[in-house]
Amino acid sequence: MSVIAFKCPDIRVTVVDINQERIKAWNDTDLENLPIYEPGLKDIVATARGRNLFFSTDIDQAIDQADMIFISVNTPTKTYGKGKGQAADLKYIELCARNIARVAKDDKIVIEKSTLPVRTAQAIKNILDNTGNHVNFEILSNPEFLAEGTAINDLLNADRVLIGGDSTPGGEAAKQALSSIYENWLPKERILLTNVWSSELSKLVANAFLAQRISSINSISALCEKTDANVDEVAKAIGLDSRIGPKFLNASVGFGGSCFQKDILNLVYIAKSYGLEEVANYWDQVIKINDYQKQRFADTILSTLYNTVAGKKIVFYGWAFKKDTNDTRESAAIYVADALLEEQAEIVVYDPKVSEQQIYADLDRLNTRSEQENRRLLRVSKDPLDSVDDAHAIAVLTEWDEFKTLDWEKIYTKMLKPSFVFDGRRILDSNKLNGIGFKYYRIGES
Numbered sequence: 309m310s311v312i313a314f315k316c317p318d319i320r321v322t323v324v325d326i327n328q329e330r331i332k333a334w335n336d337t338d339l340e341n342l343p344i345y346e347p348g349l350k351d352i353v354a355t356a357r358g359r360n361l362f363f364s365t366d367i368d369q370a371i372d373q374a375d376m377i378f379i380s381v382n383t384p385t386k387t388y389g390k391g392k393g394q395a396a397d398l399k400y401i402e403l404c405a406r407n408i409a410r411v412a413k414d415d416k417i418v419i420e421k422s423t424l425p426v427r428t429a430q431a432i433k434n435i436l437d438n439t440g441n442h443v444n445f446e447i448l449s450n451p452e453f454l455a456e457g458t459a460i461n462d463l464l465n466a467d468r469v470l471i472g473g474d475s476t477p478g479g480e481a482a483k484q485a486l487s488s489i490y491e492n493w494l495p496k497e498r499i500l501l502t503n504v505w506s507s508e509l510s511k512l513v514a515n516a517f518l519a520q521r522i523s524s525i526n527s528i529s530a531l532c533e534k535t536d537a538n539v540d541e542v543a544k545a546i547g548l549d550s551r552i553g554p555k556f557l558n559a560s561v562g563f564g565g566s567c568f569q570k571d572i573l574n575l576v577y578i579a580k581s582y583g584l585e586e587v588a589n590y591w592d593q594v595i596k597i598n599d600y601q602k603q604r605f606a607d608t609i610l611s612t613l614y615n616t617v618a619g620k621k622i623v624f625y626g627w628a629f630k631k632d633t634n635d636t637r638e639s640a641a642i643y644v645a646d647a648l649l650e651e652q653a654e655i656v657v658y659d660p661k662v663s664e665q666q667i668y669a670d671l672d673r674l675n676t677r678s679e680q681e682n683r684r685l686l687r688v689s690k691d692p693l694d695s696v697d698d699a700h701a702i703a704v705l706t707e708w709d710e711f712k713t714l715d716w717e718k719i720y721t722k723m724l725k726p727s728f729v730f731d732g733r734r735i736l737d738s739n740k741l742n743g744i745g746f747k748y749y750r751i752g753e754s
């Protein structure tokens with residue numbers, strides 16, 4: 309919404325949220341305190357905020373004044389009841405729809421920006437159309453394809469924008485109205501108009517295909533480690549085939565982030581609910597390989613450190629699910645740490661953007677051990693070099709650029725010998741590290 313406000317000074321954008329703390333942070337005069345760390349976002353907010361971009365907790369007033377409403381609330385995996393562990397929890401979406409239905413006095417275009425199961429628009433429409441106040445609602449699906457860490461660039465130069473809506477005159481007019489906003493900065497050819505159901509489903513499928521590429525290359529990384537093949541060489545060799553393409557083939561300790569797993573689980577659930585067991589099993593395998601990859605990385609650390617890590621200090625470089633974000637949702641680091649803590653390892657975490665409070669919250673949420681035990685076994689450090697004294701091993705969990713240029717000679721002198729480095733992101737220079745004397749392992753290479 310900040311980018312829309314930035315690019316369209318004539319449109320008044322109000323972002324509302326029930327979370328007062330978040331809205332307060334979005335309004336903080338110190339732009340360092342915005343609740344999300346995202347390169348370039350600060351400048352966009354600085355330009356638009358107070359001009360035509362506003363952050364507020366007065367949801368009813370914003371609904372009343374709006375011509376268009378983007379529903380962008382969270383749609384997490386259900387943790388209870390039918391579909392627990394797979395289906396998307398739509399309670400926040402429904403609450404929004406009910407709120408809009410209660411407050412709206414004139415016609416509105418309601419846009420699904422959240423990622424939703426196919427056919428959710430029908431449920432939203434039913435709620436909105438049964439209010440009895442004769443307001444006409446047009447429902448559009450406009451899924452978001454930005455990736456965290458590169459969000460601003462992804463939005464400014466989107467490959468495509470997808471707008472799904474009815475083919476009635478009202479639906480067509482609504483699609484055009486939304487398209488005209490994006491046309492302020494994107495060529496018309498990149499704005500794809502479809503029916504609602506194709507749009508909803510395309511979002512889930514796009515994430516499933518992206519995640520599938522990572523699981524595919526990660527499965528091959530395990531094979532490379534057994535066969536003396538090098539996963540980067542394999543990725544390059546296959547990626548040069550223009551039908552396959554080079555992107556999203558970086559082997560890693562496993563994909564994280566709030567969406568890939570959630571959206572694939574949702575796809576699996578939808579396929580099952582239509583009786584398509586084979587389809588469901590096919591996509592479920594993408595998650596299974598991802599879990600396997602995280603476990604495999606933890607197992608490699610354990611077996612390399614002579615099958616015991618109890619009382620051994622292992623330093624984690626990185627906790628975020630990818631570089632250039634402070635988001636840790638479903639980060640591989642959480643699960644690798646949990647597996648090693650089960651072995652009584654002593655972990656020290658250094659991440660340039662993630663807070664200590666967040667790291668403990670991530671671990672506590674797993675409920676594997678008591679909160680006290682998590683704090684006894686895991687410490688958070690603010691300095692990548694101070695943390696490595698007497699460490700047995702360093703594990704790289706996030707591909708932050710700064711890890712490449714650390715003083716690795718100095719780090720080596722501080723660690724116990726033999727000094728192990730486990731590179732879950734393949735970002736370090738193997739010749740250099742081996743030259744210094746490290747025992748260097750990286751995913752996808754023997």
Ligand SMILES: NC(=O)C1=CN([C@@H]2O[C@H](COP(=O)(O)OP(=O)(O)OC[C@H]3O[C@@H](n4cnc5c(N)ncnc54)[C@H](O)[C@@H]3O)[C@@H](O)[C@H]2O)C=CC1
Nearest residue numbers: 324325326327380381382383400403404422423452454456
């Ligand atoms: N994070 C990302 O990079 C992307 C997220 N998405 C989708 O966007 C949606 C939101 O994702 P995030 O922003 O990451 O979630 P989030 O959990 O960070 O933010 C959702 C916000 O909605 C607020 N909220 C919940 N119920 C509300 C209500 N009734 N009224 C007003 N505010 C309410 C919450 O307080 C929270 O601040 C999800 O469906 C996700 O799949 C899609 C593409 C990218």
Ligand SMILES: O=C(O)[C@H]1O[C@H](OP(=O)(O)OP(=O)(O)OC[C@H]2O[C@@H](n3ccc(=O)[nH]c3=O)[C@H](O)[C@@H]2O)[C@H](O)[C@@H](O)[C@@H]1O
Nearest residue numbers: 452453454455456522556557558560563564565567629630
């Ligand atoms: O629906 C969403 O939320 C978004 O999910 C992903 O974006 P995001 O999760 O923010 O970040 P990605 O760049 O896709 O990375 C996801 C995970 O995969 C990992 N990854 C990515 C690429 C790769 O080659 N290898 C790999 O392990 C990353 O390190 C990260 O843990 C999609 O890329 C976005 O298009 C989508 O809008």
